[in-house]
Amino acid sequence: MLALGNKARSGTAARSGTARVAVVAGLVALTLLLPAATGANPAPAAPSGPAAAGSAGFAGVGVEVSELVTTGTYDLGLINLPGLPHKVELTGVVHRPKVSLGRRLPVVVMLHGQHAGCTYDVDGFVWPCPPGKFFPSYRGYDYLGKDLAAHGVVVISISANGVNYRSGDSDDEGMTARTRLIRKHLDLWKEWTTRGNGPFGRQVLSAIDFSRVGLMRHSQGGEGVIRAAEHKGADLKPYGIKAVLALAPSGFKRRSVSSIPIAAVVGSCDGDVGPGAVKYYDDSRYAQAGDVAPKYQVIIQGANHSFFNTTWSPSGGLGGRDEWYSYDPKSSECAVGKPTRLTEDGQRKVALAYFSSFFRLHLKNERRFAGIWQGTAKPPRSFGTAEVPISYHAPANRRLDLNRLAVAADLTRNAVGGAVSQRGFQSVSLCGGAAPQPRNCLARSDIEEVTAPHQETTGPKPGLGVVALKWAKPGAIFTNHLEGAARNLSSYRQLRFRAGVNFTDKLNPVGKPQDFSVVLTDGAGKTSSVRAGQYGKALQYPALIDRLPGNRDLRIFFFHQQTIPLTAFTGVNLHNIRSIEFHFNTTPKGSIALTDLTATR
Template identity: 35%
Template sequence: MILRTARTGTKGSEQLVTGRRRSRRLLLVACATTLGLGLGAPAQAATTPLPTGSGTDGAWSVRAAGADSWTVSLTLDSPLPVRAAQPELAVDGTVLGVAREAADRHTLTLRTSDPRVLRAADVQLAWNGLVADEGTGLLRHAAPGASLLARTAPNLGPLLAQDPAARGTSAVLRADYDLGDTAVRLPGLNGQAVELRAAVYLPQKASGPRPVVVFLHGRHQACYGDTESFDSWPCARGSKPVPSHLGYGQAAEALASQGYAVVSISADGINALDWSAPDGGAQARGELVLAHLDLLAQLNSGRVGVKGGSKAAQAAAAKAAATLKGRLDLDDVGLMGHSRGGEGVVEAALLNDERPAPYGIKAVLPLAPTDFARTTLPGAAMAVVLPYCDGDVSDQQGQHYYDDTRYAARDDVLRSSLLVMGANHNFFNSEWTPGTSAAPSSDDWYDDTDPVCGSAAKSRLSAAEQRAVGAAYVSGFFRLTLGGEKQFLPLFDGTGGRAASAGRAVVDVQAQQPRSARVDLAPLTGPSPAVRIAGGAVYCAGQGEAVAGRPVPCAGSDRSAGDLPHWTPAYFAANVPTNPVLHLTWNPRTVKKQSVAVDVAKGSIRGTYQALTFRAATGSAKAGDGLDVTLTDAAGRRSTVAVSRYSDALTPLPTLAAEFGGTAKIVMQTVRVPLSAFTGVDLGKVRTVTFTPSSTRGDVFLGDVALDSPAPGHGAPSTLPAVSIGDVAVEEGNATSTVSMPLVLSHPSTVPVTVNVDTGVDNDDARFPSVWKQVTIPAGARTASVALTVDGNTETDPTTTLHVTLSAPTNAIVGDGWGNLQLLDDDFGQD
């Protein structure tokens, strides 16, 4: 059986096709509008041969690629490790950007306009902004110093009366299905077909339709066995698929025994083929989830739907249909995705939102996820799980899902981000864990001597402990959001509850309560008339060097991206500022002058709330930062509370080793100060919330000031419009010019829509300035455009395509967020 899942986009004009991730796109061919008469700088004549060489990673070369641009290539001695992170190339220790992987898994290429490549002495493999360890192709991490468990002991919190991962009363019935290795064709994989295979766990005793939870594993090797060709699909003779989809059995069994239907799907074919996908396979993974939901809908209705398939596929479908008929409630669906599967389930939810009759996806749990494009996910309850000792997605970039979605739209769901101390990337999946996996596997934290994250470190969780943590939080989240079991809310709302089966694991929580259960006093994402600052405090966003016209960076370029989950740039939206917050700094001379006051408008506090909440973290490497928070009421009465009484958010995380900058990770926590702690003031007439330092020196990152009460909210598919970008082809010309690229909404919005446009993806051509722009589509409108600059020249250049991405929208979701600006050279054959 071959299922085809192509989507028809919204047609904005006869020359432009927009819509969700189409596999074929029409080009809008245009002439650029000339803005200036100056000619682009011609390519410099090569006076010396371009550099080549060999190093510890392999052989490398630099070759001309047009006017003031070069292609850097590195051929590795060993196949590129299969990781969730994107491979990067560095020249003499300076990381230049994400590299393209060839089909042979040995060759990496990167086009750049950085002239330092002309003096290259070595080209190296890098991951997440750090050069890989010599000879291994894998990062080494070292973190001497403080014990994780000692630092975070106060966060262990009270034990819940009920364990979310405890076995329920129902026996578990398996209803697996396998329709073959080439059952479905997905966009983004060059027309190649992949498998429809799943392990299905059902409660044997529970009657009627059951809530459905779909698990999607991440990027791992696709095949294993006697052959070395593990990147082809189907698997070559002598090898077989890695059963990664069987690695979440502990969580699946727990949920199924409590009355849920769990479908853990295989994505080996995508893992074998996504090296060629421009988006890293995100769309393909999302489409695969929906293909399984479509199949489950057929099986639930009793229809087999495998005409034309093999006899084995027909038999598998018939058997599954006999078991699943009438057992699935596809209006009550949750998705869990691990690693690149985390990005895949976010894409699946967004693709589902655009369907005329969407499935009832109410909750999404990205587990150690990638987030290459800064995608938002309004409408669905969310819990992002970030392992502190992640050696693969070591920059914890999945934090952006939480940061970017907080104020993206008016919905009413609980959002959480959970930092799990002592957990690595792989061990949530038993099939990625040595000793329990069928295929070869490894600990992704490669430095066994690390005193915090090494395999022998006291603060490191064992593989069994980590799987138990995963089962507890996965089960608790879906039992809360799909089943309405509110007893598990304290695991996710920031109040500090913990599950017995999670054992000694420490979990730091960021939580945004549903809109109906909170009042936002000050997001602190930028200047506001309601916020008065005295002393040394600035709004900041992102990392790197200060640039005119952009927000002040929260951390300089000397900080590793692995230290900065909130501010590490995304691969496909590298120029878009990340997570704006207010940064306070003080010393003995300025401490008495420093304060941040948030004015509370009369009548804005409506309802009864339990706590004053805000997010906070410190950039200091040493403990000792102190912060007080004061409430002042309408009569001028004041009450002050020390933040340290209720949170260790201002205690630094463990410091990285000197080779990684000697700095600590900065990860914010939600601080909850009970309103009952503020005595002597009228809580219904609070007029000011003031933050002041209580130590002689320090710094604090501060945001999201609110009053709230814990609540689960109500998740549902979003009805927001989808914003898409069209493709344009333009002749280069001989001067600086502008090109207009169209933006289209799937339907008009009643409020303005904003979206970030970035031209930094694979943009190493000097004719394309790398820019970030924010575009607003007015309420009631469906179209807008973004003007981009092209620096034409009189040189003969190859035809070049600039990838333009959409990210982090407000009041919309991203539809087709990947635009192509094709530059057609007009100088060939001219004198």
């Protein structure tokens, strides 16, 4: 159950800050130990699994991907990489439109995570692998690569088994080496597409626009891509990094990304690295003043860690398995067979829709996907029925920060200079963030990052700071007054905030959602009220992920975003709004936490 540790490294015990669960309900969570990571000369071709590239119909192509895409592999042997004492394979697979010559298309580079380097029957201390024993993790995203290629993007998935080999011996778990490996492949492709040489000859001449580069990484590869995108992607210049998708990334160093759109993607049933990747969103929001790149937090309900990669999955035929283990399959929403749990095929269909649309939005400016990623439009039916709540941190030039609700000063004066007040609450306090605030909001003494992933228990950096509100009877009011130019909300389209329901507080009835009214008052004293709960899932009671021995519920204290259209507030003058109030008059009692009150265009 909850094997929240990274895949085992050769000769090194798995050790991770974000990928651990110390004691939950008095039990030490088991660490999932797959065969240790090694490496070898790759097999000429590797299975891409049954998650078919299929039809790209969700984007309206209407033909089979295979008719539009050509796929090729390359293996240039083993090379020396700075910082590693052993050689690394220079191996990859490329998916590109059949008509790509001279088109200068955007490119996405994909990197898998920490996994077995050789097949599981090979000793984990062996590197390179014996002939025919190379584990093809890099082929596990073929279904994604082919779909993107069908929509005019060149996709290169690279192998990093040699980096994974003893990566735990390095100071940063091999993250710098992963960045250098990405750089090496980009340099090769720059030469090949400029000169028309290399393994693909003139077929790829002028095929790639290196000013439009996307990075997609999984697991420890996910943190590797964050490392590559740090400091505005300086380590990969002159290549222009325009979009980063970090899929279930580990979090050894708590890195952040500025000036580049980033999506931090988490599966709610991830039994390997857990849900701690949400900190990449939290940490990147305000890492740079005036940042005009959007940030996204994406939580795929019912998704685990491994099924995104076909070679890591049971149906891949290479010994993969579902890393989530349920103590109580009857109650666990992550148990296999439950309608709330995604199958291999279902999970990859969700990935296909969201990952493809993310890169097409940010590399090709396909604006029809913007509303989905900004939370203002419902995904089309072709995106599937899985719940995928997205939190959107708008660019600085499209966002008015009203109150971050993170530190003590935010309870008396907000970001626009207005007075802040509270009345009628049982308590108003701050949690998460820096001392002297408590490191997390939850009441139980055994809370770990799996249950409070936005916050910290023992980590070196503070987690997300929020305001915790408790009311024992209806009538409590939380008020933010607006001042100066901030009173004019007429150019903004949405009011947003993030919230979470504290499942450890008995003021919240088990399984019942919370709700309150949002009231705008204008300069003439006119008011307009809407019910917050109808505009998202942030006020839902957290799902029962599992029931641990001792009848202890395991739930996750996620912060989701509520997005209320300002057009919902009728009868008030949006050019002159005096205050925004939260009236806790809908449910008789409750306990929630709030952060990030903003208006967005």
